Amino acid sequence: MPTAQTNFNLEEFLAEKKILIENHLKAVLAPKEPATQLWQAMEYSSLNGGKRLRGILCLTAADAIQMGMSSTIIPLAAAIECIHTMSLIHDDLPCMDNDDLRRGKATCHVKFNEETALLAGDALLIEGLNLLSKVELPSPKIVEIIQVVTSAVGAYGMTGGQMIDLENTNKNGVTLDELEKMHEMKTGAFLKASVLVGAIAAGANDSQVKALSKYSENIGLAFQIIDDILDLKSDSATLGKTVGKDEEQKKATYPRLLGFEVAEQKAYELVKEAKESLQNAHINSTQLCKIAEYIIERNY
Amino acid sequence: MPTAQTNFNLEEFLAEKKILIENHLKAVLAPKEPATQLWQAMEYSSLNGGKRLRGILCLTAADAIQMGMSSTIIPLAAAIECIHTMSLIHDDLPCMDNDDLRRGKATCHVKFNEETALLAGDALLIEGLNLLSKVELPSPKIVEIIQVVTSAVGAYGMTGGQMIDLENTNKNGVTLDELEKMHEMKTGAFLKASVLVGAIAAGANDSQVKALSKYSENIGLAFQIIDDILDLKSDSATLGKTVGKDEEQKKATYPRLLGFEVAEQKAYELVKEAKESLQNAHINSTQLCKIAEYIIERNY
Numbered sequence A, B: 001m002p003t004a005q006t007n008f009n010l011e012e013f014l015a016e017k018k019i020l021i022e023n024h025l026k027a028v029l030a031p032k033e034p035a036t037q038l039w040q041a042m043e044y045s046s047l048n049g050g051k052r053l054r055g056i057l058c059l060t061a062a063d064a065i066q067m068g069m070s071s072t073i074i075p076l077a078a079a080i081e082c083i084h085t086m087s088l089i090h091d092d093l094p095c096m097d098n099d100d101l102r103r104g105k106a107t108c109h110v111k112f113n114e115e116t117a118l119l120a121g122d123a124l125l126i127e128g129l130n131l132l133s134k135v136e137l138p139s140p141k142i143v144e145i146i147q148v149v150t151s152a153v154g155a156y157g158m159t160g161g162q163m164i165d166l167e168n169t170n171k172n173g174v175t176l177d178e179l180e181k182m183h184e185m186k187t188g189a190f191l192k193a194s195v196l197v198g199a200i201a202a203g204a205n206d207s208q209v210k211a212l213s214k215y216s217e218n219i220g221l222a223f224q225i226i227d228d229i230l231d232l233k234s235d236s237a238t239l240g241k242t243v244g245k246d247e248e249q250k251k252a253t254y255p256r257l258l259g260f261e262v263a264e265q266k267a268y269e270l271v272k273e274a275k276e277s278l279q280n281a282h283i284n285s286t287q288l289c290k291i292a293e294y295i296i297e298r299n300y
Helices: A010-029 A037-046 A053-065 A070-092 A114-133 A139-153 A158-168 A176-201 A206-237 A242-249 A254-258 A260-280 A286-297 B010-029 B037-046 B053-065 B070-092 B114-133 B139-153 B158-168 B176-201 B206-236 B242-249 B254-258 B260-280 B286-297
Strands: none
Touching (some): A010 A037, A010 A053, A010 A070, A010 A114, A037 A070, A037 A114, A053 A070, A053 A176, A053 A286, A070 A114, A070 A158, A070 B114, A114 A139, A114 B114, A114 B139, A114 B158, A139 A158, A158 B037, A158 B114, A176 A206, A206 A260, A206 A286, A254 A260, B010 B053, B010 B070, B010 B114, B010 B286, B037 B070, B037 B114, B053 B070, B053 B176, B053 B206, B070 B114, B070 B139, B070 B158, B114 B139, B139 B158, B176 B254, B206 B254, B206 B260, B206 B286, B254 B260
16 A cells, blocks of 8 residues: 555545445345356355456546446446456366465355356356446447447457467467567456446546546556566565476566566556556546556555 | 248248358458467357357348348347357356267367367357447447347346256256246247347337247247257157166156147147237238248258
């Protein structure tokens, strides 16, 4: 956490927005008839203690453009979190990362079974899009929002990025450009879409959309660089786990390609530019600036 | 095939529509940069020789309401086929039906691998919805179409029905009502949505939508009953496969719950009512009537 420069308390702000989104998710995902494990699995994985960064960015971007949009934007933020949860459930499956735990709790396929996890992911993706299609906004905005989200999470975005990441594993000679492209697709595109959905819903003009695009591209990349640095640090702290380390070293990361210091500098520079881009478009949002700072200062 | 009562040749009609849909799919799904297996897998599974029943129903329903809609409707039909292909790829996965072959060709996870098949299914679902969001129609219609499709394929429809089907396997005492609900969700809802998408796009009025709903619900159920009957017949023809047969007998089907003759009669009655419902709403479509007949007369 950065030292508080204003009265604004980021922690309280994040906690409050998280509750708004989760209350909506609880209402939407409460198990339905006919009673099967499907709704249980959807609810279990959607309410497992995530940070709701994407949903909060959506709400905060909307507020930055036009205050008081919450009742319209919350279903959008919840939809974004449903789609994000789909990607986590499918990522955790045995054929992908084969993870047993997520945030200290059993992953969906461990808690239920693989087929239920597969279907729960599919259903969350579809319910997320269904939620987007039913939000109280003029139809042209809904259509634009659905275009933005589906472009960001499909083969041109998140899913395509996951595929590149799988193919890059154990591949030698991944370049910085290739690494950046992969992250841009895998995590950047959807994070950017989350910001833009809020902005579009709140009626952002072209220059505001442009500024928020730059903001979200930069914080997405900064987030990834810091993730890589934290991974590397935890590597150093666990010397002796040679096998795991060797495995890890095959993977291209920012600190490995750029060096630790240059990578860290790049992350800070990206966040600085993100905030400047808001300022240049006269988007005065302490919240968006603090979220950008939080992204690089977390876990320090 | 029914005896031709008019000059209309169903086989030629189906072949012609299938080509229109597949040409659009080829254009949309041609592998893109960065080159990964993802686009290859999406293309492979989408162009594997399916009947395109759902896409053709969409085109035919649109023509029944307003002729000459093809150039607008083809992308909708292609989108429907993308979403249908997703359900097949995920259904074939080892954790679901674990099928190695579909239409005599290796299934997606056998041809590529499980993780590619999982992601290709996700991406086809998303690209399908992206296609729907970009079709050349007024925004309110696009929103309605996306609501209809997502309601039909999510937890309230297809995906929910797949879950019920999984939970029904090896369950004793499945009632006729439960069986019907399962099929209504698993296959009926999306088949109905395919017809309604075409109808909405072509500007169907309320009574036409109602008639086409009845038509599609009936042919969906008839399709399933005939499927069950064909399965049973092939069972009898393969006497001796005791293990498979025992397994099979645990599963509730229409002929097992109703008896062979009553089930067959029900299918014919459903198709008769489907055609009557079109007639009552003055929807004069030889094509839709012939497709309804084809559904129960296929493989005889």
